[in-house]
Amino acid sequence: MSPRRRSPSTAVRNLVALLAVLGVLAGCSAATTTAPPPQAPTADPLARFATQALAWGSCQGYAASPDVAQAYTDPALQCAKLTVPLDYAKPDGETAEIAVLRARATGARIGSMVVNPGGPGVSGTSLVPSLVKSAPNLLQRFDLVGFDPRGVGVSTPTIDCLSDAEQDTYRATVYADPSPAGVAALEAHNKEYADRCTSRMGADVLATLGTRDVVKDLDLLRAALGDEKLTYYGYSYGTSIGTAYAEAFPQRVRAMVLDGAVDPTQDTIQSNVDQSAGFQQAFDAYTAWCATQPNCPLGTDPARSTQVWQTLARPLIDTPARTGDPTRRLSFGDAITGVQQAMYVRQLWPVLSIAISQLASGDGSLLLTLADLYYKRANGAYDNSLEAFQAISCMDNVRITDPAQVTALAQGVEQAAPFTTTGRGPVAAKDPCAFWPVPPTTEPHRPDVPGLAPTVVVSVTGDPATPYQAGVDLAADLGASLIKVEGNQHTAGLQGNACIDTALTAYLVDGTLPAAGTECTLAS
Structure with missing residues (x-):
């Protein structure tokens, strides 16, 4: 099994060693030499992306389809485009644009909470307007931020295969x-x-659309938002993004909820x-x-x-x-x-x-x-x-x-x-x-995440799309706390269930983990 690769921004090398050049004896006299000056640290090829300022403005034109456009007219919502390398192996080459939407925190702000609704392929900006209504306690403390992963929604280049x-x-x-x-x-x-x-x-372009590259975009988004560490909530396929980010950047996770887990070992x-x-x-x-x-x-x-x-x-x-x-x-x-x-x-x-x-x-x-x-x-x-x-x-x-x-x-x-x-x-x-014309960039593997901050997995016993056992297994692999939810639906958190949402809010805001063995039940 191949581990996911880290972003080049985590592999910048400082070449500061001085080479001692020994003199060569010439006859009975010793020649003297001077050491070359220290070399400057290698420039980070992603620095210009990580330090970009997002130009927040109207969300007009950011809706992935006309039927959801009305939600984007809320003046409390702001949108921007994040520029990222299309191919991280060629950071000076073509770029892609990632659509980002945020609702600003209404109270004492902790930072940003980035969310993804899953799919893969579902617009992440579309999730925020609903969370504004269903998670007011989190909106009080966090900017709620959604993004359309590369190729998705109004991010460009946009995947378009059929009329x-x-x-x-x-x-x-x-x-x-x-x-x-x-x-x-x-x-x-x-x-x-x-x-x-x-x-x-x-x-x-197709070669760059996998989750391997999405998590690199997510780390650039974290940096552009001004957050030292990432607070993240992922549903369904969004748990794949979260898990892959944790593997690539375990030291950069502040808090992470994975709801409706995809098991990367399968x-x-x-x-x-x-x-x-x-x-x-x-x-x-x-x-x-x-x-x-x-x-x-x-x-x-x-x-x-x-x-x-x-x-x-x-x-x-x-x-x-x-x-x-x-x-x-x-x-x-x-x-x-x-x-x-x-x-x-x-x-x-x-x-x-x-x-x-x-x-x-x-x-x-x-x-x-x-x-x-x-x-x-x-x-x-x-x-x-x-x-x-x-x-x-x-x-x-x-x-x-x-x-x-x-x-x-x-x-x-x-x-x-x-x-x-x-x-x-x-x-x-x-x-x-x-x-498909290009090989996959991910293989089944067991996550290896030394140093990862405490995380939480939510798993529903009757989830049709991401079966309950996948959440149990992912929680074990990540050393995460598990919230078991009795019910029949796909994912469960921040959807109005007080038992689940109270536990998640305490964790996301204060870092208080759910008690071991926490179980909640969905309304029938």
Whole structure:
């Protein structure tokens, strides 16, 4: 396993040793020499980035999509662009621009708290307006700062692989043929996606989009904000950023909360299989709840719910359902995505029941709306979050190209999540990352973080996207305190639960760690 590399700014060398030059005897007389003058310390190639002054101003134009633009009109919010090297191996070369948004502290300011909502690919600036409302005690003590990681949102260069029309076509196309011809068709589809990303972005840009480089940007942001040490809150994939930062800069962490943890020790196969099992667990929890409600569309026997769902979803493979939009139909893939979207937040379960009831009567409108919510499609347009998800994931995960491993992955996912299956067998095709033009910059490994400040991990027992055990394991690897949360949703902190938020606020403000064995429960 290869450790993550530190930023060049942590490897500046002072060459101050004096070389003694011995004289050479010439006959009986000794020649004398003088030592050369001391060499000046090597200049830090990142100094101009770390010392830049952020030009804070209006947030107009910083919204990643029109549907969230209203939140950016709040005059209390300020935005700026952070300039960073596109390629840290070439700090004097091309640059990238990182979008940053902050809400200023309202009271006795400690410093900045940088936040990331996950994805990968979700705009980090979009998280701050909601935290202003849900975490007023933290806003009193910290500037709340969100950033769009390189390639994401309105940071530039912006990842752009597909047009809106191409996104619609990709979503509507279903590959359910496990035969060699079907596998070849899906692989051609995935290769086409990788080729489009390469032609539109350039391999040199794609090579810089991994978390390895994001954490270097984050350290430059910390410096530009004027904070000696980083206070950070990461959700979901944001925990990958936090963990990688802790590995690269353990002495620069003041406080860190990792909520909905990604386990960096897992390989691509195990991570995908475990996540699929997490969604099946969440689906089973939903169906158990649904069975107790009047007119549950999946019946009153939770043991049969997956089967009932399959009878509704599988016909969509050949005959997509009508929707309220005459130009669009609900595909099998979008039906699965719509259900998965409802698994992220328990409050969407009643909506999902209505959507499934509508599907049973031939109307796929509400399930398509849920899928659009996942894909961030609004008014016919997409932000770039799904394209960014793909590009960043390809740089952060080991490629699966061996046919036996490709088959093992397809079979493992199918066995772990029966509610997502077509009934025709797994299509063991290589995914787009197998055709990516540049190698990944991260490998599975166990974090090594000597000297890291005390940190906190939050993990939800029924989290579908980042299973509970991943949080347990990451907390053990980092020597972090663990807050166990009983419930069914993805991530839990700073979302209105007093038990969780009181403990987190005490830690972030005063450094008071949660008591060992702290457990909280989400409202049902």
